[in-house]
Amino acid sequence: MHIKHIEISNFRKLRAVRIDLSDEKTVFVGANNSGKTSAMVALRKFLVDADDFSLNDFTLPHWQKLDEHAEAWEKAYLDDQPLPAIAWDDLMPSLDIWLHVEATELRYVKKFLPTIEWTGGLLGVRLRYEPKEAEALRRDYLACRAEVMDTLCKAQVADSPSSATGGAAAAPTLSESGVEAPLAGDEIAVVVTSAPCGGDQKGNLEVPLWPQRITQYLQRRMRGAFGIKAYLLDPDQLTDPTNGEADPQPLNPFNPALESDPLRKLIRVDEIGAQRGLGFSAGRTDDEDRTQPGGRRLSSQLRTYYANHLDPFDKPEPKDFEALRSLEEARLAFEKRLETCFKAALSELQGLNYPGVTDPRLKLSSVIRPIDGLNHASAVQYEVPTTGADASSAHCLPEESNGLGYQNLVSMVFGLMSFRDRWMRVGKAGTAVRDENYFIPPLHLVLVEEPEAHLHAQVQQVFIKEAYNVLRRHDRLGETKTHRTQLVVSTHSSHIAHACEFECLRYFRRRPADAASGAVPLASVINLSTVFGGGDDTARFVVRYLKATHCDLFFADGAILVEGPAERILAPHFVQTRAAYDHLRRCYISWLEVGGSHAHRLRPLLHALALPTLIVTDLDAKHPKSRVAVPPRRGAGLLSRNDTLKTWVPKEENLDALLDAKFDDKVHTDDSGYAVRVAYQQPRRVSLKGAALAEALANTFEDALVYENLVIFQGLAGTGLIAKFRNAIAAAADLPSLAADVQGFLDKGKAEFALNLLYATYKKHVDGTETTADVIDDLVVPAYIHDGLLWLSGELERRELEVPMGAAA
Structure with missing residues (x-):
């Protein structure tokens, strides 16, 4: 199972998402605020701690819908009409768990089979957080609102002129008052009173009364009025997600909630949270030992493990008797020592005639429990190796004196060991009295949040x-399938992502808000096994490329694909130093060096991630017949060798068409929020050595850079490509001859060219001074490149503001 x-x-940002879990290990990846933590919290609250729910766990647009439903109740109540029902199915947080159950495991699920004929396969259960008694909740809410309305009516009567002159004997209630009842809405939840407003004048002061709306009511009453109910789902109605958004099946109105949660005995859930309480604590005890925070230090875990599995009492x-005998001997010896030490003090008390003759006599008694020996900050120590010293003279430091990374690693690993042993009922835990129907849950679900904290990349x-191996290291586990373990990890670490098979990655994608009023940004989840699991040449290339370059696409806000090493070296420097790209510097950009002949292979992945992507590539002009690389020129029927331009964006091979392409031709978007723009060399009008402006057609980044900066390069000292460009400019009679010369030496030395430019200097005149x-x-x-960077900056800023696709900027 x-x-x-x-x-x-x-649930929060997760309006409707499906998350496929791998058989062993599933890793949640994605940028910040993409929903990873929401998914982990949902699993914990539904499966472990249902009392921890709050209104903040409801998807935000549903707050408004709840308020609208409640206003409809009030209006119907005031109009003496039947009260409309709330469609709880569409508003309440829920978790659908789909188990794969073998035919040999039917004994575990016999009480909630979907049909009598069911013999194995998928079995679904919905856990929904909803009102325990919907009608009782509505009555209580309307009663609270009626009290508000009565209070308002009384305040209006009390503030009326007749009341001020003593004309009213008593303030009537809502049903008795002649004051017209106000309409339902916020206005009935406010008492307008008089307040000092300078001198003897009085102004109006609005005093809000609780509850103004049902969402405010639920913030106080939710925990008592709501709970989790379980419902059986129909495997035949299960549908696949569309573009990362799930379509949960509607509940059958004729199938009531199950009497209890059927998953509680089937799934054991353990969690290592992101906050693990490492480092130094704030206070000290009287003996200067540091107090332990409520975290996951090893000493704290050891005490818990000892109590659960090893305590001889x-x-x-x-096998415990020898230890118990030794402890009893120690206790008796300690009591004897206490009696000797306090004999004088007790005799002095007796000399005061207290206790009296008939009063009980004072006697000291002690209790020695082994766990007390672990109940201090130095219960765990680390031995520091010392050159030339024997074991007896080695130095020891308390646990908190060790590095946070080592503490975190040891704490997490021991936590996993403890989870496994509690599940398998190791030691004393296995002797506890259990219900006759008790069995070890066949499934162990372990949640780990951000294990990378404080850890070196290699240790991550x-x-x-x-x-996962630690969780399975038990005689009854190993490779057996009778008891299964599933590990779920959420992370921001590219090192952890790259240590996993990409098929087990689940990418959380931020979605822009819908154009509808009141909409907020949501999230969707992409199963990357559909991208990497095909096994074709493209999938193999992408996996190997990502492994080799250790790229961080899964955590980025946007991506920039560059053609070669020169762009990879210089373009990030441009972004970091030019004011025009200030917004890009505040975003997490993943830079990938991949040529135009291969960049298009990343298209399925980038489309799945829906990352705003800028592709900086080259024209790569070629002769239409010989297929030989040539300098670009118009009207010669030249083509582009660049597969990205031919097959992705703008899907054009003709060089003249590429040179004349409009802005929209270079951008591709779709409804998912995915947007990609290609940037390649465009015609520029420049002056060569003071001649009239003429059109320059660059073929690569290097010659494009030179055409934009002819004045600098024509006198720039240097070797390699710098010298070749300098000499070519000096010898060129016009731009076409310069282009022909450049075409002959651009195949080598590009990385060296970029590196030389990073530290090269030149002479220039500023205000007449050299x-x-x-x-x-x-x-x-x-x-x-400049135009492409500005497009990406604008796209990221739009997303940051969560402006819907197609909305006015």
């Missing part, structure tokens, strides 16, 4: 590779 997938609905076994990878300046700071960014 294992969880095939879960569907989370109406808990159901003693024959070690942890994620070994965590000065030395850094070349890299004065270079004009090629126009095609």
